[in-house]
Each structure stands twice: as structure tokens, then as C-alpha cells.
Amino acid sequence: xxxxxxxxxxxxxxxxxxxxxxxxxxxxxxxxxxxxxxxxxxxxxxxxxxxxxxxxxxxxxxxxxxxxxxxxxxxxxxxxxxxxxxxxxxxxxxxxxxxxxxxxxxxxxxxxxxxxxxxxxxxxxxxxxxxxxxxxxxxxxxxxxxxxxxxxxxxxxxxxxxxxxxxxxxxxxxxxxxxxxxxxxxxxxxxxx
Numbered sequence: 001x002x003x004x005x006x007x008x009x010x011x012x013x014x015x016x017x018x019x020x021x022x023x024x025x026x027x028x029x030x031x032x033x034x035x036x037x038x039x040x041x042x043x044x045x046x047x048x049x050x051x052x053x054x055x056x057x058x059x060x061x062x063x064x065x066x067x068x069x070x071x072x073x074x075x076x077x078x079x080x081x082x083x084x085x086x087x088x089x090x091x092x093x094x095x096x097x098x099x100x101x102x103x104x105x106x107x108x109x110x111x112x113x114x115x116x117x118x119x120x121x122x123x124x125x126x127x128x129x130x131x132x133x134x135x136x137x138x139x140x141x142x143x144x145x146x147x148x149x150x151x152x153x154x155x156x157x158x159x160x161x162x163x164x165x166x167x168x169x170x171x172x173x174x175x176x177x178x179x180x181x182x183x184x185x186x187x188x189x190x191x192x193x
Contacts, residue, residue, distance in 0.1 A: 001013070009027075019049035024054055025060065062087075074106035114127035114128075145181055147179035
């Protein structure tokens with residue numbers, strides 16, 4: 001796993017035995033910085049077979065259309081389908097060049113199918129729903145102990161939130177995989193001992 005440092009959102013590249021998976025991107029307009037991060041890590045766009053957004057907020061999916069134009073396939077989880085265009089209006093109001101995602105070109109799978117799908121590109125793990133941040137949020141849990149949770153609030157915060165049953169439920173699900181390292185989109189990683 002390689003973290004690509006180029007914007008406000010932590011973006012991760014996972015090289016499988018038969019393909020590469022990018023987890024999240026930053027805002028639209030950060031493509032030049034993304035290219036620089038790829039170059040600094042000796043990665044080429046052609047090494048990225050799929051891109052997965054942990055959820056469809058502007059700071060997690062802004063480069064997906066541009067990457068799709070270069071041959072990267074969108075890995076879309078079926079429960080995310082209704083949220084793909086959530087940021088379109090926000091981007092349209094701004095000064096950034098943005099092309100809406102054509103989800104008809106995506107590879108759409110369910111969470112239940114994710115383990116078999118990831119296995120095809122040589123990655124051991126699965127994608128699970130973690131909806132405490134947003135209804136379209138998912139997390140990627142790898143068998144090697146890495147867990148990519150996007151904007152899920154840290155489990156240490158559970159007691160700070162009154163009646164946040166969904167956050168507690170998300171963490172119970174995540175922790176059932178016994179992850180060793182939690183990788184957040186906007187926070188430092190957390191090692192679980």
C-alpha cells in the first residue's frame with residue numbers, strides 16, 4: 001500500500017498481484033498534483049486498474065471522471081449508485097473543471113461480491129458498508145490488517161456522541177475483522193494493538 005500525498009484527502013494505491021486499486025481521490029482540479037504524486041512513487045496511471053470512492057463527497061471523488069478517461073475503471077458499490085452525482089451541482093457552481101461521472105461505464109458490485117472481485121486483481125479483503133458518515137460510505141478491509149475507513153469518525157469518539165448507534169455498529173463491524181491499522185481520509189493512521 002502506498003499513500004499518495006497531493007491534496008487534502010489521503011489517497012491510497014494498493015498493488016494487487018493482478019491489478020491496482022486506488023482508494024479515494026481529492027477534489028477536481030488536483031490532477032497535476034496527483035500526477036506528481038504518482039511520479040514520486042514510481043506509479044503510472046496504467047498501473048491503476050480501478051478506483052474506489054469510500055463515498056461520493058467532492059473531496060473523495062473529484063478526479064474519477066478524469067481517471068476514467070485515461071482507462072481507469074470505476075469500482076462502484078451498488079449501494080453507492082444513487083449518490084454518484086451528489087457533488088455535480090457543487091462542482092458546477094465552482095471554478096473547477098469537472099466532468100460528471102458516467103456510472104454506466106462502472107464495474108458495479110455488491111459488498112457481498114467484493115471479496116471475490118478483489119481476489120481477481122490479487123487483493124485479499126472485502127468492502128463493507130459503514131454508513132455512520134453518509135449513506136453511501138463504505139470501508140475497505142484487507143486481510144493483511146489495513147483498513148481504509150474514509151471519513152468514519154474514530155472509534156475513540158463513540159462515547160462522545162449521544163445515541164450514535166450507527167457509528168458504534170460500524171466500528172463493531174470493522175473491528176470484527178481484527179484490523180491492525182486504521183487509515184482515515186483526513187486523520188493520521190491509527191495502529192491497533
